[in-house]
Amino acid sequence: MVNVAMLAYDGCLFSSVELLADAFSISNLWHIKLKRERKTLYYQ
Amino acid sequence: MEPDGALEDLKDADVILIAPYLFGAHRYPEAIPELVPLLIHQHKQKVRIGAVCTAAFILAQTGLLDGRIATTNWQVSKTFIQTFPNVLVKPDRILTEDNGLICTGAATSQYHLALHIIERFGSKALVRACSKVFLVDPCRVSQTPYIIASFKKNHGDDKIAEAQRWMETSYQDTLTIDAIAERVGLSSRHFKRRFKMATDETPIAYLHQIRIEVAKQKLEGTRKNIDEITHLVGYEDSGTFRRLFKRITSLSPREYRDRFSTL
CATH class of the missing domain: 1.10.10.60 (Homeodomain-like)
Structure with a gap:
């Protein structure tokens, strides 16, 4: 399990945080699909 | 969106990603005093640190990028070079990684950052699958075709x-x-x-x-x-x-x- 931390702050572009969170969520889903396992790759 | 962790939680991270700020709206943000030593410490622990787009301005304040290859949003690359002359800036690149420090270019290059990390911790097959979902060409390495020339005119000469x-x-x-x-x-x-x-x-x-x-x-x-x-x-x-x-x-x-x- 990989722990990805995202550093947000006042004035930052939150869309960027959301985009990356979505990207890793999609990656988690495909990881399960490709590896046929239940364990996800990333922790967010 | 609400934060679900404190700065201290960064100590548990394998990868730290710094969100960009909206340039033009204000000057780049000063890194808060607690953040700089924390990022330096985590870098020493081999934690990968990614600066998304304009966040290179924040990462560069730690001094970690000095002498390292980096990129940023092409629209602010000249300001970045002037502000941090010791960083080896490659404004044409969509993504750079040097000694565990990752920087990205503008906007959609965030997808390239995601793919870069997915490949590092996942697999090439996973990158191929995700790039199709994101509609992103993982082989694209340059933001140059998207650059609109801007000419300096407020020089007073x-x-x-x-x-x-x-x-x-x-x-x-x-x-x-x-x-x-x-x-x-x-x-x-x-x-x-x-x-x-x-x-x-x-x-x-x-x-x-x-x-x-x-x-x-x-x-x-x-x-x-x-x-x-x-x-x-x-x-x-x-x-x-x-x-x-x-x-x-x-x-x-x-x-x-x-x-x-x-x-």
Whole structure:
């Protein structure tokens, strides 16, 4: 399990945080699909 | 969106990603005092740190990027270079990683960052699957084709401003640097020196950029062929034009038209 931390702050572009969170969520889903396992790759 | 952790939680991370700020709205944010030593400490622990787009300004304040290759949003790359002269900036690159420090270019390069991390901790098969979902070409390495030339004009040198105006309206003519210098009443040598000081460009590079920018507009919005565009923007030889176009945009004129034509 990989722990990805995202550093947000006042004035930052939150869309960027959301985009990356979505990207890793999609990656988690495909990881399960490709590896046929239940364990996800990333922790967010 | 609400934070679900404190700065201390970064100590448990394998990868730390710093969100970008909206440039133009305000000056780049100062890194808060607690953040700098924390990022330095985590970097020493081999934690990968990614600066998304303009977040390179925050990461660079730690000093970790000094002597390292980095990139940032092309629209602020000149400011970044001036602010952090010790960083080896590659403004054309979509993504860089040097010693565990990752930086990205503008906007959608965040997808490239995600794919980069997915490949590092996942697999190439996973990257292929995700790139199809994101509609992102994982092989694209340059943000150059997307760069819109911006020309420095608030330098206060009237003679150089006059030369710039002349180049921008007469780019289609056969212009020589000597003729431009003479027009604004300067010796060629003096003109070149003052031009570079005022605009950060040589006069010939400036003229090429104007011509290529016009050529890009013609390729995007007209059906004129490459030879016609070559002459319209002031070049006599289409080979020279194609070579310069590729050097400045990283695409051939045909590739550029295929990608950006609005017709």
